[in-house]
Every structure is written in structure tokens, then in C-alpha cells.
Amino acid sequence: MRRNTVKAALKAGKPQVGTWLSLGSVFAARFMARSGFPWLTVDLEHSPIGWTDAGLLFAAIADAGCTCLARVPRGDHDYIKRVLDAGAHGIVVPMVNTVEEAKIAIAAAKYPPTGNRSIGGAMHALNFDATAGDYFAHANDEILVVLQTESPLGVKNAEEIYSLPGVDAIFVGPNDLTYQMRTPDGADPTPEEFEAALQTILATGKKCGTPVGLHVQTVEQAQKRIAEGWQFIALGSELKFMVTETERMVKGLNLVEGGGDLARY
16 A cells, blocks of 8 residues: 655654645646645635545546645545545644544544544545555555644644644644734734744644644745744645746736736735
8 A cells, every 4th residue: 555655754754845736627736746746735625626626636646646635624524534535645624723623633534443434435545556455454544634723722722732643743824823813803913923823833843743834935935934843834836836927927028017916816
């Protein structure tokens, strides 16, 4: 059975930089999976990608030798079971604020007696180059479980969550964490307040021996965070890469006044 090399690298203390897929294009995924990133995450939380397309994306990524992950809309049994049965090599679970929420997600990703994932499906074994029997026997060891810390409550409960057996990595969504840290009058946290929250997460991860990571938008940001000890790093997305390069070219032509307004993506 194919090993999850990203999970093994994180456990060994090595940084792993990948990117997000939100377009739902198998064509794009096939190229992205050959770009050199060790992992790609198919975003089912903030995109309109459906189940059939998700399965095709997982297959395209896996067939290229890349690790395919799925960010589920919510950390419950049904979503996690479906993406894993569709062939994802691991999950990214958003908005994990409490120990109970973390335990539910972990259990859903593990077959008994460790968890409560039900036995079934066939596509998952294909993406691990395994027979169904081998997959059922070894999936608990190879599925990557990444939980997201995206709120002050998640930061408060970080040590308890990060210490749970079965948590392979922690991932911060900076936008959600910023919005969740807003004051009652809608003011964003100061850069210093936000950075303090990030450093608390990083320190807690190091204390618990659990790799932590976050989403960044530039190579320089990725290098800075890796130097600090962050490991599971997402750099942009295929959508971000496309629109950033497109805007650069359009502005470089100097033929269109003002250019586009796609920097927010």
C-alpha cells in the first residue's frame, strides 16, 4: 500500500508546502499535481465542487504521485466518510474550536476500534495503490488528519486539542481567525494581536509535538514561517496564481486603465 509521504514528513519534522484547489477543474489539477508541490487540498468548504468532481480530482492528483487532501465543509462523520471513500489521502477540518469537535473529526477518519468510520467503498484503495483489504488494514496509519484553529476559542483550547491522539497537524486560516477575533464593534485585531495569536498556536504545537501550519500568499511569507517552525504551509491557490499572473500581464501591457480588481482572491 502506498505510504502517505506528507504525513511521514510532517512527523519527521520536515516542512511541507502545498496549495489549494478551488476551481474544480480536473484539467488544472492534473498540471498542478505535477508542479512539484507534495500535496494539494481540494476545497469543498468554500467552493461549489460536488462529490463526483471531487472524486475525479482526488484520482487525478493521486495518479500523478501527489498527495490529495480534502477540506470538508464541516467536521462531521458524513462529510469525512464521503471524501475518504472518494479517495482523499487526508482531511482538513475547519473551525475546530473544542476538544469534542476534534474527537468527532478524528473518530470519523479512523476505522474501528480506533474510530467509527464505516467500512465500504472502492475508490479509496485505488488512490493508495492497494487492494481493498490492504486499505482497510492500513488506512488508519496513512490517512492525514489536519484540524484548523480559526477562532479565539480554538486558541484557548489549543493544548487540549493538539494533544489528542490522531491529530497529525494543525492549520490556521488567517482570514477566519482575523474575523473571529473582531471586537463587538467590528474592528479587526491589530497586527500585534493577530501575530500574538499565531505565536501562541506555534508555541502550543511545539509543546505538544504537533506540526502546525498556516495559509500564506507569497514565497517570502512561506520562508519566514518555515524559519519560525511552521510546517504545514499552504501557498496561495490555483485561482490566486491564475488571477495574479493575469493581472500582472494586463497591467504590463499598459493598454487597460486601472487593470482588474482580482487581488482579493
